[in-house]
Structure formats: C-alpha cells, structure tokens
Amino acid sequence: MSGRPSKIVIATVAVFVTLLGMMAVVVGLLFDEPTALHGGAIALIVGVCGFVVMLNVADKRDA
DSSP, X not given: OOHXXXXXXXXXXXXXXXXXXXXXXXXXXXXXXXXXXXXXXXXXXXXXXXXXXXHHHHHHHHO
C-alpha cells in the first residue's frame, strides 16, 4: 500500500508534463518556433507514456 501513492503522484506529474507539452506544441505552431514544437512533442509523448505506465503497473499489482 505504501508504493501506491507514489505511483499516483508520478502519474499526476506525468499529466502536467503532458499539458505543458501540449502548450509548447501550440506555441511552437503559432509562432513558428521549431525548438518549442519539438520539445513540446517530446514532452507530450513522455508524459503520456509515463501516465499509462504508472497506471498500468498499479493496476496489475492490485489484481
């Protein structure tokens, strides 16, 4: 039970990284900034993967 809250916290951080990545992608597209676009895309992918992995690992251990 002690490992579960830390996974939820990491999943929450991953969601905020995803939101930050989405914002960076939009800024990169609007202002034609390739660095913001690429960095935002990487943050978006990492955030989504982190969120999915953390919730799947927690789900498999509970079952």
